Amino acid sequence: MDTEIPPGLEGNLSVFAEGGRETPWRSFEGRLFCTNAFIISDDKLLLGFKKRGFGAGLYNGFGGKVEPGETVLAAACRELEEESGINADLEHAGTLLFVNEGTELAFHIEIYSARSYTGTPVETDEMRPAWFSLSPESLSGTQTIHRDISALPSSSTDSSLPLIPYDKMWPDDIYWLPQLVDGQKFAGRADFRMESDGNLAMQRFWFGFVGST
Numbered sequence: 001m002d003t004e005i006p007p008g009l010e011g012n013l014s015v016f017a018e019g020g021r022e023t024p025w026r027s028f029e030g031r032l033f034c035t036n037a038f039i040i041s042d043d044k045l046l047l048g049f050k051k052r053g054f055g056a057g058l059y060n061g062f063g064g065k066v067e068p069g070e071t072v073l074a075a076a077c078r079e080l081e082e083e084s085g086i087n088a089d090l091e092h093a094g095t096l097l098f099v100n101e102g103t104e105l106a107f108h109i110e111i112y113s114a115r116s117y118t119g120t121p122v123e124t125d126e127m128r129p130a131w132f133s134l135s136p137e138s139l140s141g142t143q144t145i146h147r148d149i150s151a152l153p154s155s156s157t158d159s160s161l162p163l164i165p166y167d168k169m170w171p172d173d174i175y176w177l178p179q180l181v182d183g184q185k186f187a188g189r190a191d192f193r194m195e196s197d198g199n200l201a202m203q204r205f206w207f208g209f210v211g212s213t
Contacts, residue, residue, distance in 0.1 A: 006189040006206045008097045008106060013187055013208035017175040020204030026099045026191045031108040035076035036063035037090055038113045040181060043134045044161055047169075048083060048127035059169050062127060063109070076112045084129050085122035088114035094176060094186040094210070100200060101193045113180055131161055138163040139181060141174045171202045185210040 005013055007025050038061040039046035047059040062083040066075040076090050090112035098107040121129035132138065141164065166174045172190045179186045188207030192200040 015208045018206040023204045028106040029104040033066040036061040044131045083127040086119035088117040097189040133161040141166045
């Protein structure tokens with residue numbers, strides 16, 4: 001594996017996944033700071049289906065841009081409440097850097113997680129929350145066929161929760177999401193190219209544990 005830390009990342013990092021080394025890292029001129037928050041409750045994970053805007057049609061955590069004068073943590077808490085209707089004492093879990101073809105700014109995303117929350121997840125204008133199983137099969141992505149989850153209640157505690165829909169998520173998620181659930185801090189970078197159908201495809205990636213020697 002490539003032990004050299006990608007441009008834009010820093011710190012004591014130990015690689016756990018990487019690919020596309022034949023492709024040089026893309027250059028970027030600045031950063032757009034964003035947040036992404038995940039709720040882990042017992043043996044289930046809360047994700048949101050993006051209904052509009054960038055990433056529409058995909059499942060993700062809850063987050064968005066950091067507003068001027070706002071701390072990153074405050075932005076993460078605000079976005080979580082705005083998009084899901086719940087509040088949580090979020091803890092920092094990782095840092096991701098995404099560089100897309102044809103853009104000057106890299107997405108600098110601070111990842112947060114919480115093991116408890118207050119309130120009830122509700123559908124909002126932007127996101128539709130749903131619970132997913134954290135079984136080993138689900139978390140590893142070994143099963144890619146998912147039952148229909150369009151009508152799944154956001155407060156479901158059904159033991160037959162659907163598997164994590166990696167085939168309906170950003171392609172990098174399968175590498176670092178298991179580390180987040182396991183409580184391992186991480187950092188990583190992924191570069192994307194624009195496909196002929198207008199979708200983004202991951203071209204090169206690198207993810208590492210924080211503080212590993």
